[in-house]
Amino acid sequence: MDSLKPLLDEIVADLRARTDKGRVADYIPQLAKVSADKFAIAVAPLSGPVVTAGDADEPFSIQSISKLFTLTLALGQIGDRVWDRVGREPSGNAFNSIVQLEHEQGRPRNPFVNAGAIAVTDIILGGHRPKEAIGEILRFVRFLANDDAINIDRLVAQSEQAHGDRNMALAHFMRSFGVIQHPPAEVLGVYFHQCAIAMNCRQLAQAGLFLAANGRNPLTGFNVVSSPRARRINALMMTCGHYDGAGDFAFRVGLPGKSGVGGGILAIVPNRAVVAVWAPGLDANGNSLLGTAALELLVQRTGWSVFG
Numbered sequence: 001m002d003s004l005k006p007l008l009d010e011i012v013a014d015l016r017a018r019t020d021k022g023r024v025a026d027y028i029p030q031l032a033k034v035s036a037d038k039f040a041i042a043v044a045p046l047s048g049p050v051v052t053a054g055d056a057d058e059p060f061s062i063q064s065i066s067k068l069f070t071l072t073l074a075l076g077q078i079g080d081r082v083w084d085r086v087g088r089e090p091s092g093n094a095f096n097s098i099v100q101l102e103h104e105q106g107r108p109r110n111p112f113v114n115a116g117a118i119a120v121t122d123i124i125l126g127g128h129r130p131k132e133a134i135g136e137i138l139r140f141v142r143f144l145a146n147d148d149a150i151n152i153d154r155l156v157a158q159s160e161q162a163h164g165d166r167n168m169a170l171a172h173f174m175r176s177f178g179v180i181q182h183p184p185a186e187v188l189g190v191y192f193h194q195c196a197i198a199m200n201c202r203q204l205a206q207a208g209l210f211l212a213a214n215g216r217n218p219l220t221g222f223n224v225v226s227s228p229r230a231r232r233i234n235a236l237m238m239t240c241g242h243y244d245g246a247g248d249f250a251f252r253v254g255l256p257g258k259s260g261v262g263g264g265i266l267a268i269v270p271n272r273a274v275v276a277v278w279a280p281g282l283d284a285n286g287n288s289l290l291g292t293a294a295l296e297l298l299v300q301r302t303g304w305s306v307f308g
């Protein structure tokens with residue numbers, strides 16, 4: 001993996017020079033403040049140190065990448081009963097779309113669109129208080145990344161809460177079908193905090209390692225999920241991790257990936273490595289524009305696509 005460092009430096013130099021950086025998310029003021037010039041990449045191999053380039057030690061808002069961690073947690077709690085509440089098909093709609101819910105009895109298409117992630121958070125809430133559920137999610141992410149320094153950005157969480165009408169609508173709509181069992185304000189209190197977890201690319205890459213290593217985190221030796229479950233989570237990332245941009249991401253990059261509107265993408269290279277990228281400017285689907293371009297370059301140079 002030593003030869004990776006020059007390649008990552010090259011990718012950073014190439015992308016920093018590009019003039020079309022996409023649009024930084026501005027639905028909350030806290031995210032709109034982030035500079036579109038930030039760029040980071042980290043590769044965590046299954047053994048050996050993480051290789052990084054750019055702003056890889058600077059934390060950013062993981063946003064929807066958190067949906068991957070909450071899905072894993074919920075599967076650990078109630079197993080395949082998760083699929084009674086949430087589907088496993090790509091939505092072909094925007095991440096925050098409401099249209100399918102009315103036709104499909106309030107059952108979200110998949111756990112990565114907002115509606116599906118909110119339903120998953122409702123599962124994690126279980127019989128707990130919102131504060132306890134938030135604590136549990138944060139502890140789980142720290143456990144995955146093997147790093148207790150990870151925290152929640154309270155300002156981002158508050159900002160989400162103040163501008164959360166669309167998500168609130170999704171939650172109320174699902175509750176009317178019985179898909180969500182807790183009061184929407186409680187579920188969203190947890191959801192907004194999970195989205196506001198701040199991590200850097202190094203931590204994010206480490207947190208994804210169990211998915212590249214058949215469910216076992218090679219850093220800690222802990223079995224996080226079974227091997228078939230890791231494979232299935234990767235499949236969902238490939239088909240649904242980039243919303244209505246999932247087809248294009250598979251076409252260009254060819255790796256299971258999960259994006260967030262903070263500009264991060266976590267990509268899994270099964271049996272090899274995990275890649276985390278961060279570039280805050282987004283494309284029309286709300287996925288990192290230059291983050292995707294960076295992964296495309298990396299895969300071209302390394303041959304890491306799962307499609308050969």
Ligand SMILES: NC(=O)CC[C@H](N)C(=O)O
Nearest residue numbers: 063064095114195260261
């Ligand atoms: N795609 C995303 O990252 C969306 C997360 C964002 N917090 C929302 O709920 O709208």
